[in-house]
Amino acid sequence: MGSAASVNLARSEEENPSLNQRESSPIAQDLEESKTLVEDSNERKEKEVEDGEECSFCTYIKAGECKESWIELEKCLDEAKKKDGESDVTKCKEARKMFKTCIYDNPVHYEPVIAAETYMFAKMLSDLQAKKEAVLVDKAQVVAKMLSELKAEKEAILSGDAASIVKALSKLQKEEDETINIMPAEAAAIAKKFSELEAKKKEKEEK
Numbered sequence: 683m684g685s686a687a688s689v690n691l692a693r694s695e696e697e698n699p700s701l702n703q704r705e706s707s708p709i710a711q712d713l714e715e716s717k718t719l720v721e722d723s724n725e726r727k728e729k730e731v732e733d734g735e736e737c738s739f740c741t742y743i744k745a746g747e748c749k750e751s752w753i754e755l756e757k758c759l760d761e762a763k764k765k766d767g768e769s770d771v772t773k774c775k776e777a778r779k780m781f782k783t784c785i786y787d788n789p790v791h792y793e794p795v796i797a798a799e800t801y802m803f804a805k806m807l808s809d810l811q812a813k814k815e816a817v818l819v820d821k822a823q824v825v826a827k828m829l830s831e832l833k834a835e836k837e838a839i840l841s842g843d844a845a846s847i848v849k850a851l852s853k854l855q856k857e858e859d860e861t862i863n864i865m866p867a868e869a870a871a872i873a874k875k876f877s878e879l880e881a882k883k884k885e886k887e888e889k
Contacts, residue, residue, distance in 0.1 A: 746791035748784035755781045839876055844869035 743752045758774040785792040838846030844864045851862050864872070 743792075743795075747788040748781060748792065751777070751781040751784045836880075840873055840880075842866075842870040842873035847872055 740752070740756075743749065755774060755777040758777040762773045785795055789796055835846060835850055839850060844866055847869050848862050848864050851864075855862070
């Protein structure tokens with residue numbers, strides 16, 4: 683998850699120059715697991731701790747007004763990590779909320795963090811809307827095609843085309859039903875009556 687978060691932040695920095703005003707960190711949102719910006723710094727944090735150094739992201743956070751809430755959240759995440767099967771998403775919900783509230787209450791120092799997170803949320807929403815719009819466009823194209831075919835079928839029936847009448851009626855038949863045969867004279871009579879019914883339908887719709 684950490685590497686994916688780093689890629690996401692890199693893209694955010696390219697598309698949102700304000701993220702480069704201060705030292706950035708691998709912040710991302712794992713939507714499926716409902717995780718926030720804190721967990722995404724863990725990979726970098728653990729690597730730097732192994733080298734005997736405090737992670738630069740941690741130093742940056744602690745330099746601001748949210749030092750205490752960050753420390754509490756770190757403790758909660760570490761405890762949840764030690765306990766097998768315990769979800770830090772549930773256990774650290776309150777600590778996460780306090781830390782996030784603190785960040786937004788102090789936007790001057792934490793502007794890069796806020797910018798990265800808000801950008802990614804907005805990007806996810808934008809992508810979601812794009813997918814929905816694409817689905818609607820596909821559906822609209824299907825409906826337009828159906829209407830076009832329906833119009834062509836209607837015109838063929840009105841012209842008294844026997845083959846078109848048979849094709850249209852066959853859609854109403856069951857597999858075991860006898861095949862319908864329409865004579866030319868019969869097709870003309872059907873077309874005339876069909877025209878009358880369609881005219882009455884239109885008159886009724888206009889009232």
